[in-house]
Structure formats: structure tokens, C-alpha cells
Amino acid sequence: MRIQLDQDILQDHDEQAARNGAELAARGIMAVNLMSAPGSGKTTLLEATIPLLQQQVRVGVIEGDVATTLDAARVATLGVPAVQINTAHFGSTCHLDARMVAAGLQQLPLDDIDLLFIENVGNLICPAAFRLGEHLRALILSITEGEDKPAKYPRMFHEAHSVLINKIDLAPHLDIDPERLVQRVKEVNPTAAIMQVSARTGVGVAEWAQWLLERRRLLVSG
Numbered sequence: 001m002r003i004q005l006d007q008d009i010l011q012d013h014d015e016q017a018a019r020n021g022a023e024l025a026a027r028g029i030m031a032v033n034l035m036s037a038p039g040s041g042k043t044t045l046l047e048a049t050i051p052l053l054q055q056q057v058r059v060g061v062i063e064g065d066v067a068t069t070l071d072a073a074r075v076a077t078l079g080v081p082a083v084q085i086n087t088a089h090f091g092s093t094c095h096l097d098a099r100m101v102a103a104g105l106q107q108l109p110l111d112d113i114d115l116l117f118i119e120n121v122g123n124l125i126c127p128a129a130f131r132l133g134e135h136l137r138a139l140i141l142s143i144t145e146g147e148d149k150p151a152k153y154p155r156m157f158h159e160a161h162s163v164l165i166n167k168i169d170l171a172p173h174l175d176i177d178p179e180r181l182v183q184r185v186k187e188v189n190p191t192a193a194i195m196q197v198s199a200r201t202g203v204g205v206a207e208w209a210q211w212l213l214e215r216r217r218l219l220v221s222g
């Protein structure tokens with residue numbers, strides 16, 4: 001009985017995700033679900049990436065967190081429309097789901113957006129199970145988290161279209177080899193685009209921005 005209920009809830013989520021995806025596609029908006037453990041650098045990466053993208057596309061942001069509007073306030077200073085979803089208000093905490101994103105879409109000026117970032121709640125487990133209506137899933141792994149993480153959280157890595165290895169500026173201070181981390185990611189997901197970046201120094205951010213623009217070009221050209 002319990003299993004049946006869970007299946008029904010997941011099916012409801014999947015249907016709402018399909019509706020979100022259809023609405024975004026009809027408007028030519030590419031949505032990117034940004035996922036990572038807490039503090040890996042999702043918002044900092046957005047702060048570094050958005051100014052590069054703004055020269056070519058109009059960006060919007062949905063921020064997901066359990067509580068506070070801190071992250072939405074950070075990206076809003078870049079002059080992009082940003083809405084904060086607090087998952088606690090929806091009776092769920094560890095991830096965004098499609099109905100929360102639907103609520104966020106209602107608050108955004110969708111006619112003025114080409115590329116929508118959805119920053120998920122910091123968590124390497126739950127977000128993998130919930131589709132939001134996104135076109136792309138980007139996973140951020142900071143090098144301080146350890147090279148065992150792809151093997152320990154395989155579903156998150158397996159579902160990602162791109163994996164960004166962030167905080168690469170810290171590599172000289174750590175006993176971790178970024179190339180080995182790349183190998184560990186490839187063992188779990190051989191097809192994801194893997195990029196080494198530093199949201200702090202900007203290294204690799206232009207490559208990531210170009211990758212996003214190319215993916216959007218392919219999406220809108222069908």
C-alpha cells in the first residue's frame with residue numbers, strides 16, 4: 001500500500017515536470033538544474049557565469065533552499081530576475097520538485113528569459129530522483145569533497161549532462177589530483193561533459209558558458 005502511494009506521488013511529480021518542460025520549450029527557454037552538495041559553489045558559479053551569458057542571452061534564476069532568500073538576493077544583484085523557493089513551505093526539505101518549480105515559473109517574467117538556471121537544494125542524494133522539467137542537469141563537485149564521491153553517490157553523477165569540478169584554485173593546497181577526480185567521474189558517467197572550473201578565479205567559466213550557449217543553440221534550432 002505504501003509503495004503504491006509513493007509511486008503515485010512520483011508519477012504526479014513526473015507529470016508536473018513534463019508540463020513545466022513543455023511550457024519552457026514552447027517559450028524557447030532552456031532550463032538547467034544545478035545540483036551539488038551544500039557549499040560546493042552553485043551560487044558563486046552562477047555569479048561568475050551570468051555576466052558572461054548576459055551578453056548573448058537573457059537569464060533567469062530559480063533558487064531552491066530549505067530556508068532564507070540569501071541566494072536569490074545574491075544573483076538578483078546581477079540584474080536578472082530571480083525567485084527564491086523555500087522547500088520547507090512545501091512540506092519537503094531536501095530537494096526541489098516540479099510543483100515548486102511550477103510555482104517559481106509563475107513568478108518569473110518568462111517572456112524575457114532565454115536560459116533559466118534552477119539552483120537545487122544542496123544535497124547529493126534526493127535531487128537525483130526528482131525531475132523538474134529541466135533540459136540539462138549540471139552537477140558541481142568541489143575538489144575539497146574527496147575523490148570517492150562519484151562512486152558513493154552514483155545516481156547524481158549518472159544523471160548529469162555535465163559535471164563541473166569546482167574550486168580548482170584550491171588544488172595546490174590539497175592532496176587531491178584533479179585529473180584523478182575527472183577519472184572517477186568518468187567511471188560513473190562516461191558521457192558527461194566534465195569541466196574543471198574555479199568560480200572564485202574564473203578559470204574554466206568561459207568554457208562552461210560556451211557549452212551552455214551551444215546546448216541552447218542546439219535546443220532552439222531543433
Ligand SMILES: Nc1nc2c(ncn2[C@@H]2O[C@H](COP(=O)(O)OP(=O)(O)OP(=O)(O)O)[C@@H](O)[C@H]2O)c(=O)[nH]1
Binds near residue numbers: 036041043045197
Ligand atoms: N576557493 C574557492 N571558493 C569557492 C569557489 N566557489 C565557491 N567558493 C566558496 O564556497 C562557499 C560556498 O559557495 P556557494 O556558492 O554559496 O555554494 P552553494 O553550493 O551555492 O551553497 P548552498 O546553496 O548553500 O548549497 C563560499 O564561501 C564561496 O566563496 C571556488 O571556486 N574557489
Ligand SMILES: [Mg+2]
Binds near residue numbers: 042043119
Ligand atoms: Mg547556493
